[in-house]
Amino acid sequence: MNEECFIHRSELVKAIEGRLKVEEDDAIKSAELVLNLFGFEDRVIDNFLETQDRQIFYALEQAGFVRPETEEVTLPDSRAWRIHYWVLQKSAIKNALISTKSSIVEREKSIYDTIPKEWFFRNS
DSSP: OOGGGOOOHHHHHHHHHHHHOOOHHHHHHHHHHHHHHHTTOSEEEGGGOOHHHHHHHHHHHHHTSEEEEEEEEEOTTSOEEEEEEEEEOHHHHHHHHHHHHHHHHHHHHHHHHTSOHHHHTOOO
């Protein structure tokens, strides 16, 4: 299986920290919830979520890490049955991780830009 199709715990934690601006402990709890619910699948049925879990999923939806999806199935008696899912947006998570890393690099560069140039080239 292609390694890019997996979201590692550490990746999801960093992406949640960066995009949702939460503390590491909260990001770890959210990442573990997501990974436990999804397992090796790309989507999870909404009925599996507790109310507090659903609130986390709404925040993750705002971040672009999950999206809702509805499927309509026709029952044998011709009634329509709607199934609500949450779909994991792996590429959005990977992209958020990349943008988080690049913003850290930019901040580090800007720190050095504030140091006067003559400090780098002092004569002893």
